[in-house]
Amino acid sequence: MMMGKEDLGLSLSLGFAQNHHPLQLNLKSTSSPLSNLQMFPSNQTFVSSSDNHQNQQFLRKIDVNSLPSTVDLEEETGVSSPNSTISSTVSGKRRSEREGTSGGAGDHDLDITLDRSSSRGSGTSDEEEEEYGGEACRKKLRLSKDQSAVLEDTFKDHNTLNPKQKLALAKKLGLTARQVEVWFQNRRARTKLKQTEVDCEYLKRCVEKLTEENRRLEKEAAELRALKLSPRLYGQMSPPTTLLMCPSCERVAGPSKYNQRSVSLSPWLQMAHGSTFDVMRPRS
DNA sequence: GCATGCTATATGTTTACCTCA
């Protein structure tokens, strides 16, 4: 609600696409120190192997969900379903009650009862309840192919939903608003995870490139030192790249074998120029 | 300005379900 769009998972894509610096520090809306560093190498749609796997699974799946009989009434009244503001309120109360002195078991039971009654498609018999010892036991339902497709389409449009949209989508799909809410939470998490994987790969390639560059420069420096010690050969050497560096942009141009591609001393300037690392950037 | 409560979201964990060897 309060977080701007730029703080969300999908905002990861800003960086290169908008010709900004490839590395962006996101100092908001994260809890772990490491997650504050978010790198956005590209904007891309993820079609990962797991997504393919997921789609294959869905293709093979039968729709195990039947429309919860109470959905319409619940969604329209917006009272019974433990979703959105309501579920948040309940969970908030649960937390404060846990932290407090009283047990709060009543609310917890209520929450679970509501959740289960609304998300168990075909309803739960008393025998099943007995089978689980009468304890609250979540029964998970796979969303149907169609439901997933609609959710995915909606997610492409906007990765968060306001309560109205949530209710409308839930009603359309025959799910509870809570289920839609959870689906979007999990979907954002998956998106972010995949973006992180892409970022890691990109950074790995950067490190490799810089290591290689460093080795080359060290070798060149060693050669220069050696030549300086033997003045007879000094005249035969090709000019060091640093002498031919453009003072304005720090690019090097000249006859050196290394200068066939422009070389900058600063990798960060290289990134700013958008040259050397372009080839490493993940593309969709 | 500070404390408190509420809400939405991020993140981590649990668990049901599925596939495959």
Added chain:
DNA sequence: AATGAGGTAAACATATAGCAT
């Protein structure tokens, strides 16, 4: 056919930020 391992996704728990009062 049975079964155990491993993966995936739905559901849940908790932490946190932003806003209102």
